[in-house]
Amino acid sequence: xxxxxxxxxxxxxxxxxxLADTGTRIAELEKAVAAAQxxxxxxxxxxxxxxxxxxxxxxxxxxxxGLVRRKNVLGTMMHSFILMALATVIWALVGYSLAFGxxxxxxxxxxxxxxxxxxxxxxGGIPALTxxxxxxxFAIITPALISGAFAERMKFSAMLxxxxxxSFVVYYPMAHMVWGSGGLLNAFENGPIPCFDFxxxxxxxxxxxxxxxxxxxxxxxxxxFPSEAMKPHNLVISxxxxxxxxxxxxxxxxxxxxxxxxxxxxxxxxxxFGAAAATLGWVLxxxxxxxKPSMLGAITGAVAGLVGITPAAGFVTPxxxxxxxxxxxxxxxxxxxxxxxxxxxxxxxxxxxVHGIGGTVGAVLTGVFATSAVADPPEGWAxxxxxxxNAFQVVNQALGALLTWVxxxxxxxxxxxxxxxxxxxxxxxxxxxxxxxxxMHGEEAYNFEx
Amino acid sequence: MKKIEAxxxxxxxxxxxxxxxxxxxxxxxxxxxxxxxRQKGHKEIYRGQEYTVDLLPKVKLELxxxxxxVDEVIQTxxxxxxxxxxxxxxxxxxxxxxxxxxxxxxRGEAAL
Numbered sequence: 001x002x003x004x005x006x007x008x009x010x011x012x013x014x015x016x017x018x019l020a021d022t023g024t025r026i027a028e029l030e031k032a033v034a035a036a037q038x039x040x041x042x043x044x045x046x047x048x049x050x051x052x053x054x055x056x057x058x059x060x061x062x063x064x065x066g067l068v069r070r071k072n073v074l075g076t077m078m079h080s081f082i083l084m085a086l087a088t089v090i091w092a093l094v095g096y097s098l099a100f101g102x103x104x105x106x107x108x109x110x111x112x113x114x115x116x117x118x119x120x121x122x123x124g125g126i127p128a129l130t131x132x133x134x135x136x137x138f139a140i141i142t143p144a145l146i147s148g149a150f151a152e153r154m155k156f157s158a159m160l161x162x163x164x165x166x167s168f169v170v171y172y173p174m175a176h177m178v179w180g181s182g183g184l185l186n187a188f189e190n191g192p193i194p195c196f197d198f199x200x201x202x203x204x205x206x207x208x209x210x211x212x213x214x215x216x217x218x219x220x221x222x223x224x225f226p227s228e229a230m231k232p233h234n235l236v237i238s239x240x241x242x243x244x245x246x247x248x249x250x251x252x253x254x255x256x257x258x259x260x261x262x263x264x265x266x267x268x269x270x271x272x273f274g275a276a277a278a279t280l281g282w283v284l285x286x287x288x289x290x291x292k293p294s295m296l297g298a299i300t301g302a303v304a305g306l307v308g309i310t311p312a313a314g315f316v317t318p319x320x321x322x323x324x325x326x327x328x329x330x331x332x333x334x335x336x337x338x339x340x341x342x343x344x345x346x347x348x349x350x351x352x353x354v355h356g357i358g359g360t361v362g363a364v365l366t367g368v369f370a371t372s373a374v375a376d377p378p379e380g381w382a383x384x385x386x387x388x389x390n391a392f393q394v395v396n397q398a399l400g401a402l403l404t405w406v407x408x409x410x411x412x413x414x415x416x417x418x419x420x421x422x423x424x425x426x427x428x429x430x431x432x433x434x435x436x437x438x439x440m441h442g443e444e445a446y447n448f449e450x
Numbered sequence: 451m452k453k454i455e456a457x458x459x460x461x462x463x464x465x466x467x468x469x470x471x472x473x474x475x476x477x478x479x480x481x482x483x484x485x486x487x488r489q490k491g492h493k494e495i496y497r498g499q500e501y502t503v504d505l506l507p508k509v510k511l512e513l514x515x516x517x518x519x520v521d522e523v524i525q526t527x528x529x530x531x532x533x534x535x536x537x538x539x540x541x542x543x544x545x546x547x548x549x550x551x552x553x554x555x556x557r558g559e560a561a562l
Contacts, residue, residue, distance in 0.1 A: 297497065
């Protein structure tokens, strides 16, 4: 009773008091709401950034490390781990600016050199620092993916030089064209070739996958390939790595919503469904063709599905994600187990078969299944993909993929030429026989004496 | 003194060890080895790449026993290791010139 009367008294007084500063109070309230939303989004984006880093180390390091022979496991893990350092420093100094500065068609500018102007300002929804560090994690894993193609035979110095140059010539332009302001392929910024690439089907997977193929062809086969057995030395760590990749991919794809809203949920579910369906797809065809469903097949299928769903994640329904995943799993199996064997190139850990092909399948199918039922179309568009009646989007997606193929292939070839001239890309045959762990790094993974 | 080297199926190790301990043999050395005799290898497929694996995992036991016990040890060992299928392994017997216990310099059969 007492409290009620106080409350009614306050309420009675409020209108008079508030009249003077209603405007201020509403403004304060709006500020508080915006700050609360920003904090929620920021929390998810920081977690996502950490998840994406976890995909490189330990995810990819374990996945690739288990697939090589025991004499090369540290050298292979180093290819991933060192990029967590190298790609970070280049990104901080100039990479971020070249990817996301300005609004050019092809590449950014030097506005954000040394992270100039990249601070806590959250006018874009999340602090600029968060966006910068989230995007950085993609710039780390993309060149690391390529290392699957030249595993067990590339000189470490050449690998560093190659990936540094590759970041400038392929990654930063790709990131800018697809996600940057005014980018050539950015459907949401009136790009002339409007593509949908939610989390990096072209930027990350096609670019690294095609470059991987060029690397494998340029560097040549490992000594003894394919007559000598080059079995994975420890599939157990590869399984752990693949599981970490699967979990990390939630940050990769659902984080690409750049908020903690419903778009993140769409991408999260699609990601998981894509991986699941692709695992079944791969294992099924493997079982039919090779007679046994293998653990290696299951994890490779899962990664292929995650690649395939990457460009589509935020644009498709859960059922479409199942279809995209299954298709990617089957096509990648066929590429890796059938086509590669016939053509005879030595893409040692199948970076091309999984990322190049899986990325391309995903990019095209995104044009089929992207729908306004789950995502807002770009301004002035009636729908997103073929299922919305926009059949031409399939062509746009294919053009975007083609452009990525050409840029990645040509640039990679030229960069390899430069690296070869400067430091030589391949270890000598004695070093290769000895293994990269000893010959490049002076250490062994599994020590008998200790 | 004789050295008995037995190459057996890995999954038979426990049975063989217990049988030998059962007849009072308390010293042996066990090594994981790879090899093949008449048993054929098997096929492994990694992402469509087929490999024939002909060196199969086996376990090798080495024990040195007094001449008087050789037959008994061989019978016990073979009995415990036998499945009757191809791949059961082999036993080799050879002469040992000398045995030395490092701890106290015992020589010959006293060192076993």
